[in-house]
Amino acid sequence: MSDWIDACATDDIDEEDLIRFDHGGRTFAIYRSPEDEFFCTDGLCTHEQVHLEDGLVMEHTIECPKHNGRFDYRTGEALRAPVCVNLATYEVKVEAGRVLIRI
Amino acid sequence: MARRDYSLTGPEAARAVERGLAAAEWYHSDVPRKEMKALMKREDQLAIRDTIILFGCMILFAGIGIALWPSWWSAPFWLAYGVLYGSAMDSRWHECGHGTAFRTDWMNNAVYQVASFCMIRNPVTWRWSHARHHTDTIVVGRDPEISVMRPPDFLRLVANFFGLFDTWNSLGRMLLNASGRLAPDEATYIPESEQPKVIRIARIWVAIYAATILLALVTWSILPLMVIGLPRLYGAWHHVMTGLLQHGGLAEDVTDHRLNCRTVYMNPVSRFIYWNMNYHVEHHMFPMIPYHRLPELHERIKDDLPEPSPSIPAAYAEMIPVLVRQLRYEDFFLRRDLPPTARPYREDLHDEVPGIPAAMPAE
Numbered sequence: 001m002s003d004w005i006d007a008c009a010t011d012d013i014d015e016e017d018l019i020r021f022d023h024g025g026r027t028f029a030i031y032r033s034p035e036d037e038f039f040c041t042d043g044l045c046t047h048e049q050v051h052l053e054d055g056l057v058m059e060h061t062i063e064c065p066k067h068n069g070r071f072d073y074r075t076g077e078a079l080r081a082p083v084c085v086n087l088a089t090y091e092v093k094v095e096a097g098r099v100l101i102r103i
Numbered sequence: 104m105a106r107r108d109y110s111l112t113g114p115e116a117a118r119a120v121e122r123g124l125a126a127a128e129w130y131h132s133d134v135p136r137k138e139m140k141a142l143m144k145r146e147d148q149l150a151i152r153d154t155i156i157l158f159g160c161m162i163l164f165a166g167i168g169i170a171l172w173p174s175w176w177s178a179p180f181w182l183a184y185g186v187l188y189g190s191a192m193d194s195r196w197h198e199c200g201h202g203t204a205f206r207t208d209w210m211n212n213a214v215y216q217v218a219s220f221c222m223i224r225n226p227v228t229w230r231w232s233h234a235r236h237h238t239d240t241i242v243v244g245r246d247p248e249i250s251v252m253r254p255p256d257f258l259r260l261v262a263n264f265f266g267l268f269d270t271w272n273s274l275g276r277m278l279l280n281a282s283g284r285l286a287p288d289e290a291t292y293i294p295e296s297e298q299p300k301v302i303r304i305a306r307i308w309v310a311i312y313a314a315t316i317l318l319a320l321v322t323w324s325i326l327p328l329m330v331i332g333l334p335r336l337y338g339a340w341h342h343v344m345t346g347l348l349q350h351g352g353l354a355e356d357v358t359d360h361r362l363n364c365r366t367v368y369m370n371p372v373s374r375f376i377y378w379n380m381n382y383h384v385e386h387h388m389f390p391m392i393p394y395h396r397l398p399e400l401h402e403r404i405k406d407d408l409p410e411p412s413p414s415i416p417a418a419y420a421e422m423i424p425v426l427v428r429q430l431r432y433e434d435f436f437l438r439r440d441l442p443p444t445a446r447p448y449r450e451d452l453h454d455e456v457p458g459i460p461a462a463m464p465a466e
């Protein structure tokens with residue numbers, strides 16, 4: 001059973017944006033949606049392994065900064081070529097102003 | 104020095120991978136995330152306005168051309184229609200392929216399909232080829248979109264102002280794809296899962312061209328082909344004129360877009376046709392920025408970039424002597440000075456390229 005990891009404070013992420021979070025040799029992206037919900041995916045795009053941290057969050061999509069591939073960050077679904085492979089997603093919960101992820 | 108092999112399946116492809124040039128980290132000017140987010144912001148209005156103007160003008164010019172046909176008075180209207188079909192569609196293909204022109208993605212996709220048809224670029228194949236162009240910009244053996252190879256083939260370059268080689272090549276690929284096959288280089292960058300789509304679209308296009316040719320035969324007139332197909336030839340000159348300036352005469356096998364892309368200040372008509380891709384260093388460094396925000400991005404980072412060419416003629420005056428010299432010295436290229444405010448060029452990989460001096464000045 002994997003543990004909950006304290007990733008960041010809720011205020012560390014602007015609304016409709018993301019930040020990078022590195023842990024245990026892995027890298028993740030943590031998102032704050034326009035509805036103020038938090039989500040977590042793998043940090044690297046499934047197309048060419050570029051980090052999504054410099055990408056653009058629009059509503060519920062993240063656009064990769066390299067070739068503009070898009071994913072739904074809530075489900076990890078690949079939405080726009082050149083990405084074809086879905087992103088892994090992870091459970092998230094918010095407690096006392098902290099964002100926790102289960103990896 | 105042996106000639107370089109620009110194919111994606113030859114020895115240069117393996118060498119680029121060995122030397123760490125494939126999918127490398129590239130230089131970026133510093134722009135704080137907050138500013139970058141504002142610049143990346145998408146909207147529909149500007150692209151809708153531009154698209155209405157574009158298609159409105161195409162319908163108008165083609166309509167007048169048809170009405171005046173076969174009088175020579177129709178010629179200026181065909182020339183105007185041709186530039187919008189055979190050149191403006193290149194930039195629409197490009198921007199909508201990136202998905203940055205419109206905020207609403209179905210609009211990007213719809214314009215992308217129409218523009219791909221006009222340019223005879225399979226929309227699936229070229230999405231992947233252009234992704235590779237951004238990953239490995241002007242890396243020999245990796246980039247499928249190098250338009251000026253060394254030594255330059257001037258006959259081919261000039262013929263392409265009338266779309267001759269490009270169109271011939273595109274039609275050949277369309278027929279090959281329609282027969283159910285892919286060219287060997289296409290198979291290197293199109294994932295298998297996408298390959299059936301390439302074939303399906305090629306078959307639809309063959310049907311459209313066959314119907315157009317049939318109509319021309321039945322009416323015994325080239326008029327149908329003046330509307331569909333031929334404008335790819337007689338209207339290509341503008342996109343070739345602007346496109347050659349993107350990378351022509353600049354460095355190969357580097358990981359700093361300031362060394363292999365050129366920004367050129369252009370007149371407003373060319374900028375409309377070209378959808379601001381004259382800010383080419385900026386586009387390659389930050390492909391997330393929509394065309395209508397590129398002038399702002401340029402203002403923001405220009406202190407970190409080489410001086411832009413002040414006009415299209417000035418850019419040609421800079422590029423042509425370099426290309427001429429490359430006929431005899433294939434390793435020659437233009438390395439422009441950076442302003443004192445800029446961070447130095449990223450030349451760590453560049454220094455290792457055999458036969459390509461890092462700092463050879465233009466004559």
Ligand code: FES
Nearest residue numbers: 045047048064069
């Ligand atoms: S690396 Fe993300 S779309 Fe290509």
